[in-house]
Amino acid sequence: MRGPAAVLFDMDGTLIDSEKVWDVSLADLAASLGGALTPETRAAMIGSNMDRTMVLMFDDLGLAHDRSAMDEGCRFLTKRTEELFHEGLPWRPGAADLLAAVKAAGVPTALVTSTERALTEVALDTIGRDFFDVTICGDEVDGRNKPLPDPYLKAARLLGVEPADCVAVEDSPTGSASAAAAGCTVLVVPCDVDVPIGPGMVLRETLVGVDVAALGALLG
Structure with missing residues (x-):
């Protein structure tokens, strides 16, 4: 059984339960703009970058x-x-146990997030920078964010591996679509919204008990 050439991790909702934090800040922004987000729009924002989030927000509130x-x-x-x-x-x-296991096994890793660099750096104070060989943030892909494949393609390129030899770990429809489009095998662990499972995706309820061997098994 071959192991993954690299493991590519999403951040929000995958490693840390930060979507609850985004619930608060998005609600506060909507209130400051004179309205409230619908649940449907909030769900559509999961996995999105800042620019798309603003478009969804302003459309939902009926703002120009x-x-x-x-x-x-x-x-x-x-x-x-x-x-x-x-x-x-x-x-x-x-999530913490899986990161430690991948690190101990010497498998290259990337953090691939739609969150912008400044906020990602704050989150890394909790997660730990040493777990990742490279980090790709939402403001570092020239606007070609998830669900486009570019963030995962960039991560694989920087690590010097083929996407088809990588396992990506995701929680959202947007992120899972991005990783699958890049050619990765995707371990989908939904957090706040259901994820349609397509080709190249494997669904799991949590990351509890997942180790490097289990990730390698996903590659067949």
Whole structure:
């Protein structure tokens, strides 16, 4: 049985239960704009980058796409989320143990997140930077964010491996589609929304009990 050439991890909802934090900061932004997010729009934001989140927010609230107002919304959301990140981020079940096992086995790793670099750096204070050989953030792929394959293709390229030899670990429809489109085998562990399982995806309830051998088995 071959092991993965690399393991590519999503962050929000996959390693840390940060979607609950985003619930608060997004609700606060919507309130500051004079409205409230519908549950459907909030669900659609999971796994999205900042620009798409602003479009969804303004559409849901019936607001014009004023660039200045949307930029101010980004600043508000980043600042509020950073405040909440500093208060602490809980691990998703099994995530810390899996990271440690992959690190101990010497398998290359990447963090592939739609969250922007500034907030990712705050989250890494909890997760640990040493677990990752490379990190790809939502503002580092020239606007070609998840669900496009570019973030995962970039991670594989920087690690010097083929996407088809990698296992990606994801929780959202957007992220899972991105990893699958890049050619990775995707271990899908849903957090807050159901994920349609397509070719190259394997569903699991939690990461508890997952080790490097189990990841290798996914590659067949």
